[in-house]
Amino acid sequence: MHAPNTPLAEQPALQLPVLLVAEVQDALLVVVHDLDRLDGLVAHATDRLMARLTTALGGLADPALADLPALDAVRNTLRAAVTELQCQDLAAQLVGHVSKVLQGCAYRLASESMGQEDGEAVPFVDEVPECPNPVTRAEKDGGSIELF
Amino acid sequence: MNTFESIASAQSLLPENAGEPGALTGGRMSRVDELRAQPRKPGEASFFYVDHHFQYDAVKVFPGEYFVSGDDVLIMTVLGSCVAACVWDSAARVGGMNRFMLPEGEADAVRHGAYAMELLLNAMLKMGARRETLQARVFGGGAVMPRFATTDVGARNTKFVLDYLATERIPVVSQDVLGLHPRKVCCFPVTGKALVKRLAHTHPEALAVEERRGDAVSVAKATAGGSVELF
Amino acid sequence: MPLILAVDDSPSMRRMVSFTLAGAGYQVVEAVDGQDAYEKAQHQTFDLVLTDQNMPRLDGLGLTRKLREHPKFKTTPILMLTTESSDLMKQAGRAAGATGWLVKPFDPARLLETIQKVIK
Numbered sequence: 001m002h003a004p005n006t007p008l009a010e011q012p013a014l015q016l017p018v019l020l021v022a023e024v025q026d027a028l029l030v031v032v033h034d035l036d037r038l039d040g041l042v043a044h045a046t047d048r049l050m051a052r053l054t055t056a057l058g059g060l061a062d063p064a065l066a067d068l069p070a071l072d073a074v075r076n077t078l079r080a081a082v083t084e085l086q087c088q089d090l091a092a093q094l095v096g097h098v099s100k101v102l103q104g105c106a107y108r109l110a111s112e113s114m115g116q117e118d119g120e121a122v123p124f125v126d127e128v129p130e131c132p133n134p135v136t137r138a139e140k141d142g143g144s145i146e147l148f
Numbered sequence: 149m150n151t152f153e154s155i156a157s158a159q160s161l162l163p164e165n166a167g168e169p170g171a172l173t174g175g176r177m178s179r180v181d182e183l184r185a186q187p188r189k190p191g192e193a194s195f196f197y198v199d200h201h202f203q204y205d206a207v208k209v210f211p212g213e214y215f216v217s218g219d220d221v222l223i224m225t226v227l228g229s230c231v232a233a234c235v236w237d238s239a240a241r242v243g244g245m246n247r248f249m250l251p252e253g254e255a256d257a258v259r260h261g262a263y264a265m266e267l268l269l270n271a272m273l274k275m276g277a278r279r280e281t282l283q284a285r286v287f288g289g290g291a292v293m294p295r296f297a298t299t300d301v302g303a304r305n306t307k308f309v310l311d312y313l314a315t316e317r318i319p320v321v322s323q324d325v326l327g328l329h330p331r332k333v334c335c336f337p338v339t340g341k342a343l344v345k346r347l348a349h350t351h352p353e354a355l356a357v358e359e360r361r362g363d364a365v366s367v368a369k370a371t372a373g374g375s376v377e378l379f
Numbered sequence: 380m381p382l383i384l385a386v387d388d389s390p391s392m393r394r395m396v397s398f399t400l401a402g403a404g405y406q407v408v409e410a411v412d413g414q415d416a417y418e419k420a421q422h423q424t425f426d427l428v429l430t431d432q433n434m435p436r437l438d439g440l441g442l443t444r445k446l447r448e449h450p451k452f453k454t455t456p457i458l459m460l461t462t463e464s465s466d467l468m469k470q471a472g473r474a475a476g477a478t479g480w481l482v483k484p485f486d487p488a489r490l491l492e493t494i495q496k497v498i499k
Contacts, residue, residue: 018202018203018204018336019336019338019339019341021343022334022336022339022341022342022343023339023341025341025343025344026285026322026341026342026343029285029322029323029324029344030321030322032322033320033321033322033323043391046391047391050391050394050395050398053398054398057402076488079399079402079487079488080486080487080488082395082398082399082487083484083485083486083487084484085391085395086391086392086395086483086484086485087484088391089387089389089391089392089483089484090462090483090484092389093433093462107345107346110343110344110345110346111345111346113343114201114332114334114343114345115201115202116201122347122348123345123346123347123348124329124346124347124348125346134433134461134462134463134464135462137463137464137465141464141482142464142482142483142484143482143483143484143485143486143489144464144481144482145479145480145481145482145489145493146469146479146480146481147478147479147493147496147497148472148473148477148478148479148480
């Protein structure tokens with residue numbers, strides 16, 4: 001999305017039908033909306049899973065079950081499930097990043113194509129984040145621990 | 149000129165070359181002139197012009213107004229804390245947009261908001277749309293003058309329109325609401341898509357005044373049922 | 380009972396950290412971002428701070444630096460728990476005075492091991 005040294009207005013340009021531009025921007029905003037819904041669904045499911053985990057472990061804490069060492073393995077397995085449940089946080093970060101990129105594209109498209117009426121304020125455009133997001137960058141290092 | 153055109157000229161909102169009489173050969177009227185000549189229902193937008201940037205016949209929707217069409221026209225507005233619902237019927241291929249701001253007071257707000265939504269939806273149904281095939285895109289509700297507002301007017305407007313659409317079971321397929329920016333929205337009833345751009349607010353006061361004044365007019369119109377004079 | 384300050388802007392992450400730590404007998408106070416954490420640190424003495432990096436208002440590195448400037452927290456173990464994993468970020472963590480760097484997702488058993496190792 002970065003222009004090289006020539007100002008955008010002086011670069012070779014294309015002509016696109018208005019309805020096509022509207023179609024593309026609309027598609028971008030619709031998927032952003034869908035991503036928002038996805039984020040909500042995953043967050044809600046994770047909350048529910050955590051609640052079930054807590055209930056299950058609470059049940060296993062019953063003093064009547066204290067003398068059953070076999071249940072220790074069950075308890076540890078349940079506790080370890082928290083590792084996978086954290087994917088919700090990672091998913092939310094990823095979805096948030098993707099959303100920002102798509103929105104940036106959508107508003108950039110609009111500001112370049114919609115012209116300006118007299119007295120109208122200049123378009124405000126959020127920057128499109130450039131770097132790949134941390135979750136993607138950290139794929140191989142997930143779970144690593146370093147003490148300084 | 150009707151009421152809303154006089155507001156527009158007072159605030160210098162008329163785009164260049166608006167108001168050119170039909171200059172087509174053979175004495176035919178341009179579409180804009182035809183649209184201007186038609187009688188308008190209460191609350192219906194009537195500010196027609198040619199958008200020279202898009203090369204489109206266009207109508208500008210002011211606070212309290214709506215417009216519905218099945219033609220290849222552009223329906224536009226600039227939103228501060230007002231909200232606009234762009235509704236489209238994918239089967240009948242008609243679309244429309246309203247724009248409103250809720251007045252203070254719970255009961256008045258519900259009445260006003262419901263009225264604004266019903267005007268739009270009824271007009272669409274009259275043009276062949278059916279509730280089952282409607283979809284909505286919602287815009288606006290920005291906090292454009294955060295330092296001067298005691299309540300978040302934009303958030304209130306936004307909550308109303310989203311709750312209303314949820315109750316009516318009209319799916320919202322996209323939205324650009326809240327935040328701190330005014331928005332310019334161009335809706336195309338022929339495809340149901342809208343172009344929206346966020347604006348840096350250099351003169352938020354002018355927009356806020358327009359929205360509050362427009363709201364007062366439309367509330368008066370809704371209750372008095374007659375024409376309104378602004379002094 | 381050791382008191383741990385758990386800082387993350389994600390409510391689900393806070394819940395999972397609290398769940399894991401409380402299950403092992405620690406007392407946990409949650410903070411929603413670095414600023415909230417720093418304010419809470421003024422009124423309580425924590426035995427360990429476990430913090431995310433990317434948060435609004437004040438991020439993890441910023442919080443670490445501020446805590447290290449405060450006499451009460453000069454030697455408190457501060458562990459970063461974040462998706463950031465680059466060498467550059469880890470160097471910044473070391474420079475800010477962090478005790479260690481954990482990359483998400485954490486394994487509960489290993490997190491508890493690490494905390495046991497560094498907590499006073």
